[in-house]
Amino acid sequence: MDSLSNELLIEAYSKAQQLQLDEDFIVLLKEEINRRGLQTKYNLFSI
Secondary structure, three states: OOOOOHHHHHHHHHHHHOOOOHHHHHHHHHHHHHHHHHOOOOOOOOO
């Protein structure tokens, strides 16, 4: 996952949720977002 830019990671997460992809995949993306500390920078997970 380190090869993904922050922006691409956020885009992948948003698109995965929009398309209702596999929950395990969405959790994997969310964990990486949390690991990078991006959830507050991009106002994610607030709903």
